[in-house]
Amino acid sequence: MSQNDRKLHREAALTAGRPAPHIPPRRVKANVIKDDVEAIAVAKELAREFAAGAVARDRERRLPIAEIERFSQSGLWAITVPKEYGGAGVSAVTLAEVTAIISAADSSIGQIPQNHFYMVEALRLADSEEQKRHYFTRILDGDRLGNAFTEIGTRTPVDYKTSFVKRDGRLLLNGQKFYATGSLFAHVIVAVAKDEVGRVHIVFVDRATPGLDLVDDWSSFGQRSTGSGTVTFDDVEITPFQIVDHDVVFEKPTPMGPFAQIIHSAVQVGLARGALAEAISYIRAHARPFFELSIDHGYEDPHSIHQIGDVTIRVHAADALLARSGRLLDIATANPNERTVAEASIAVAEVKALGTEVAQLAANKLIELGGARSTLESYGLDRFWRNARTHSLHDPVRWKYHHIGNYYLNGQLPPRHGAL
Incomplete structure (x- = not known):
């Protein structure tokens, strides 16, 4: 992307959003x-x-x-x-x-x-x-530290056009990022960028550096206040000290991949917990019984009791998988090798898969069991489903099941990357 293209994209982002x-x-x-x-x-x-x-x-x-x-x-x-x-x-x-x-x-x-x-x-x-x-x-x-990882307009989310080159004796970083979660709040923006031979690095850039620009243009229906917007680098001067090789952590067994994913998994498990707690609180306070029943309160409805029990079991299962994946990740961190890193990656994939499903289930049941009044904007209960659905799209859960099944059925080690 040329400097003029980045300028046009920034102007479009500002039209859609706000200055950082x-x-x-x-x-x-x-x-x-x-x-x-x-x-x-x-x-x-x-x-x-x-x-x-x-x-x-x-x-x-x-x-x-x-x-x-x-x-x-x-x-x-x-x-x-x-x-x-x-x-x-x-x-x-x-x-x-x-x-x-x-x-x-x-x-x-x-x-x-x-x-x-x-x-x-x-x-x-x-x-x-x-x-x-x-x-x-x-x-x-x-x-x-803030994130400037993913770009739009590339073939896959892990293809990068952002790069740094030596020009007139200076190292210059150029490119544009989207989905830059955390950067609007950061003191240091960390960009994923390629060098002149195509090797991927991460570059630490102080927020006030000339040529670095942020725009608050995140408009998703969920995770609305993450500040995940546009970051532009126009001839940002950097030094070798600011550059860390990123490819190297995936060229050998390291806990980098499962470490990244366990945090995403924990967000989903937290959403499931929050939605379940809200469901219990709302039903206890506001839900009315179905008119065919002769009970006084919505929380006495046998079907609601059953479904809250079902969701609770699933949330507790996700809690247990989250703790288990953390223990296996700690083992991989202390002793990284093909076996320990693979075990940690698969364990984290398991909790990511279940946690994602349970978060959306709990969010759905919150509205279903709460009744029509639970959809009122004043309660804001729809945020759990919107947030769970939006956050789940960082990487496809359907591929978690694939890698988990391939590992247990065929002994196939999962790939090493930041999404597993």
């Missing part, structure tokens, strides 16, 4: 969480706060800028920084549970740091100690 909000440089250091127990406790506290405004943020498509600042300043965005660099180095089980807790309250907020954690893992697997020390320190202090 101003995110000032971080002024105070974040809290540093010490261990897994503290991480879970902080997540539960924040979830109570975030749940209070979830309906209004969704209805108004209001970016959760204050909430994200509270989230990162709490220390939760640094919990995967390894202990040897000053972080808590929490388990994958804990990271998944933190994500599910937040997502049950507001799935947009739960999704926003997914790519931040992905980049932290990419840094952990990188070879450069200097890069690790520099960026881990910034993350512990409270800086947020």
Whole structure:
């Protein structure tokens, strides 16, 4: 894409959206969480706060800028920084549970740091100690990383036109991204880009760098406040220190793929939990009995009781699979090899498949059992289905079943990439 084309695309994006909000440089250091127990406790506290405004943020498509600042300043965005660099180095089980807790309250907020954690893992697997020390320190202090991965107009979502080349003695980054979840709130934008020979790298670019532009043009019917919009790079000057080889983490067995996916899976499990909790609360407070029954309350309806029981079992099953996948991912992280990484990838695929189905089931039952009044805009209960359906489209669940079946039936190891 030429510079003129990018300019035209940016103008079109601005017509469809709004300029990115101003995110000032971080002024105070974040809290540093010490261990897994503290991480879970902080997540539960924040979830109570975030749940209070979830309906209004969704209805108004209001970016959760204050909430994200509270989230990162709490220390939760640094919990995967390894202990040897000053972080808590929490388990994958804990990271998944933190994500599910937040997502049950507001799935947009739960999704926003997914790519931040992905980049932290990419840094952990990188070879450069200097890069690790520099960026881990910034993350512990409270800086947020944003995603500039996927583009539109390419053959597949993992084809990239964004690239950097050496010109007149300078390294220049050019390209345009869409679905850039988290970038509107970020201090550092991390772009996936090819070098001159086509090798894929991730490039860390400070938000205020000349030539970097963000537009708030995300218009999906779900996950409305994730700020997933357009990012443009026009002759953005970078240095080798800002570049981390990304292809290398998939050329050998590493936990990179299942690590990325367990966070997405946890968003779905959190949505299922949130929808089930809302269904129980709404039915207890508002549902009326069917007129053929001689009961006084909707929550006494035997069919509603049965269906809430069915959904509860499925949500608990998804919870168990999420914890199991975290344990296997922790094993793969401690001892990465063909077997452990494959086991972790398949386990995460299992919870992604079930969690996606259960989130939509719980969201459907919330409306079905709640009755006609549950569709009123004032309740905002439709957000669970819209969010679950939208978030599920990051990668097709039908391929999860394929890889799971091929693994157990034919002993075929799953491919290594960020979507499995």
